Amino acid sequence: MKAQMRKGVLEMCILSLLSSEEMYTSDIIDRLREARLVVVEGTLYPLLTRLKNAGLLEYYWQESNSGPPRKYFKITQDGDSFLKELKDSWQEINDAVSLTTQNKQVHE
């Protein structure tokens, strides 16, 4: 349950990060680590690949002067609309959860 929740939230956060700017993988990781969503980097690569295979993300190569070319990710149109759906359902869940937990406090 916990892992499933984390997985869903992580997907939404990645899409939301990429909806505002195109990012290099390790920049994504840095931002997620700041938010303490990701502890180790290895978890992110399968997720990015899966999102890319699902057509929600795409990437392009950009030359780097400190090493080999870097993979920059950006969101696709499908990804954008998927993100909107996710955000809507997130809002619904959030409302529902806060409503029930508040009620519980009142009953107690």
Add this chain to the structure above:
Amino acid sequence: MNKTININLGGYALIIDEDAFETANRYLMTLSRHFGNDEGSSEIMQDIETRMGELINRKKGTRIIVNKLDVVEAISVLGTPEELKDIDFSESTTESKRAGGSSFQIKTGKRLYRDKDDKIVGGVCSGLAAYFGIQDAIWVRIVFVVLALVFGSSFIIYLVMWAIIPPAKTVSDRLEMMGEPTNVNNIAKMIKDELDQMSDKIHDKFGKKGKHYKDQSKDDDSDQILTSGWSWDCRSSRHKDTKAPFNKKDFV
């Protein structure tokens, strides 16, 4: 003193200590085994290799040679297989996928070869025995001989098979014949077994004629060096039959 190895890790050219290389190699192999079933696993591994190269390159700074500490630190940033194994981003459950994947591998992993190391005529029977998982090739041989005596046809079949089945020449051929996956651990183990056999033969040979050879002790020495050079294989192949080394301590 330490040997160094030149490697290309995800596009970064690195000179790396031998022990550091072993750690990195074992780590990447375990990861690729872990991601092996996921779609796009080669892409994931490529990304991880690139990132690992970047991390190591950054950590080493102006130093020329990568040491084990650099590798261990990169692994701690990327996450040990232990930390990654709980996270499975594929759709179906891990167990069903693992089970399906492994049984599939056993079926397709085997190939029919002639076993030239265990042959009486052409190694066809021992190759067939290995293919069908029969412990002792003698049963296949008996069947062939009986059929040859009764019908005479198996003699011709044998000749045809001798002609069309390729012999298991290389170590990876032999592994495919046995149905074991071809990875570095298995190949290393195979080579070690062969070296052991060879050293046994040498011992037998020189043990019998020992008195005639004055430089017998010299041969023993070189033999020891030969086998001790492979001592690291014992360590790496130890995990072959058990599960993949998921513990942190295996990498540190």
